[in-house]
Amino acid sequence: MAKIEFDKVGKRFGDVEVINDQSLTIESGELLVLLGPSGCGKSTLLRMIAGLETPTSGEIRIDGVVVNNVRPKDRDIAMVFQNYALYPDKTVYDNLAFSLRRRRTGRSEIDQRVREVAKSLEIDAFLKRKPAELSGGQRQRVAIGRAVIRRPKAFLFDEPLSNLDAKLRVQTRTEIARLHRQFEGTTIYVTHDQAEAMTLADRIVVLNAGKIMQVGRPTEIYSAPQNLFVAGFVGSPEMNYFEVSLEGRDGQPHIVHPEFSVPIDTALENRLSAAPGGRITLGARPESMRLNGAATSYADSVSLSAAFDVVEELGPVTYLQGRAGQTPVTAAVDSGAQPALATAMPLSVRFADLHFFAAESGLRL
Numbered sequence: 001m002a003k004i005e006f007d008k009v010g011k012r013f014g015d016v017e018v019i020n021d022q023s024l025t026i027e028s029g030e031l032l033v034l035l036g037p038s039g040c041g042k043s044t045l046l047r048m049i050a051g052l053e054t055p056t057s058g059e060i061r062i063d064g065v066v067v068n069n070v071r072p073k074d075r076d077i078a079m080v081f082q083n084y085a086l087y088p089d090k091t092v093y094d095n096l097a098f099s100l101r102r103r104r105t106g107r108s109e110i111d112q113r114v115r116e117v118a119k120s121l122e123i124d125a126f127l128k129r130k131p132a133e134l135s136g137g138q139r140q141r142v143a144i145g146r147a148v149i150r151r152p153k154a155f156l157f158d159e160p161l162s163n164l165d166a167k168l169r170v171q172t173r174t175e176i177a178r179l180h181r182q183f184e185g186t187t188i189y190v191t192h193d194q195a196e197a198m199t200l201a202d203r204i205v206v207l208n209a210g211k212i213m214q215v216g217r218p219t220e221i222y223s224a225p226q227n228l229f230v231a232g233f234v235g236s237p238e239m240n241y242f243e244v245s246l247e248g249r250d251g252q253p254h255i256v257h258p259e260f261s262v263p264i265d266t267a268l269e270n271r272l273s274a275a276p277g278g279r280i281t282l283g284a285r286p287e288s289m290r291l292n293g294a295a296t297s298y299a300d301s302v303s304l305s306a307a308f309d310v311v312e313e314l315g316p317v318t319y320l321q322g323r324a325g326q327t328p329v330t331a332a333v334d335s336g337a338q339p340a341l342a343t344a345m346p347l348s349v350r351f352a353d354l355h356f357f358a359a360e361s362g363l364r365l
């Protein structure tokens with residue numbers, strides 16, 4: 001197990017800055033997920049840990065030792081890619097055994113470890129087959145098995161499941177979580193699949209354009225996004241946004257939007273008054289928008305009305321898409337709900353479920 005540290009690490013390719021002087025500590029035994037849009041630098045970060053790219057500035061340390069110039073094969077780190085490469089002429093058994101044989105591990109230990117790993121990945125029935133005789137998901141599990149069998153100091157996974165169908169992804173995701181618990185190696189896992197990030201991670205790092213936007217436990221990232229980027233990137237469908245201002249009305253502070261105006265207490269006023277120009281972006285996740293029964297409204301909540309024109313029934317949940325005045329609104333409601341379309345309906349969101357950001361900087365208030 002290894003502790004991996006990034007100390008003001010920068011990476012440029014020619015004139016292009018891909019990683020911008022970032023610092024991060026990955027604790028020994030932790031499963032850290034790197035989440036971010038395409039091109040934000042996730043693979044580059046992984047490749048620098050593996051030694052396949054050299055940082056342009058800063059230091060990468062593994063267990064306190066600077067590894068900037070240590071060759072990949074001397075780092076004792078295993079990497080699984082999206083496009084896994086297996087030896088096509090070798091059986092599954094020999095693919096799994098390969099790295100152990102190269103290290104001159106004893107025959108009986110090899111046999112024991114191959115069978116143990118194959119069993120935990122449920123590929124033990126295919127040990128005599130060649131890769132071409134396996135499905136994509138089975139091949140990917142062999143590739144994962146090859147990484148874990150060496151018991152390296154750390155595992156790097158670069159979108160290892162993106163070639164699999166939905167059902168296999170979920171299944172293999174569970175297997176990776178189980179393997180991590182079993183082998184306890186420090187693991188860095190790249191994905192842009194949120195469900196994968198939320199379910200696997202001890203901590204998530206949200207990356208955008210080469211910069212770390214937030215580091216936190218999955219529930220922290222979801223319930224307290226530190227800026228508008230994280231708020232928008234994590235959660236599906238995306239959070240609803242309302243541009244509001246902080247105004248005094250009838251001697252009381254209000255948050256004011258063309259579709260609603262709500263009095264707030266002094267504590268919230270103090271929090272929101274940090275926003276430059278009193279300009280605030282209010283965020284409400286679709287799953288916290290509640291359809292009110294006839295004329296019900298709840299205490300401590302924002303009430304507004306919206307007209308929906310699209311209904312997406314997913315089974316366990318139904319998404320409604322429409323508008324509150326000019327503002328697009330998505331609400332996630334119980335699958336039983338059958339709202340009348342195109343007529344304005346009352347909605348509410350509890351204050352506790354609202355997110356407030358300074359409109360100018362995008363930072364959480």
Ligand SMILES: Nc1ncnc2c1ncn2[C@@H]1O[C@H](COP(=O)(O)OP(=O)(O)OP(=O)(O)O)[C@@H](O)[C@H]1O
Binds near residue numbers: 039
């Ligand atoms: N060898 C290279 N030379 C020049 N630019 C590169 C090189 N490798 C990566 N880049 C650029 O660096 C940026 C980050 O690439 P990287 O592969 O790390 O992104 P990513 O987050 O893994 O994206 P994806 O989710 O699409 O895999 C991209 O803009 C990419 O074009």
Ligand SMILES: [Mg+2]
Binds near residue numbers: 158
């Ligand atoms: Mg990538």
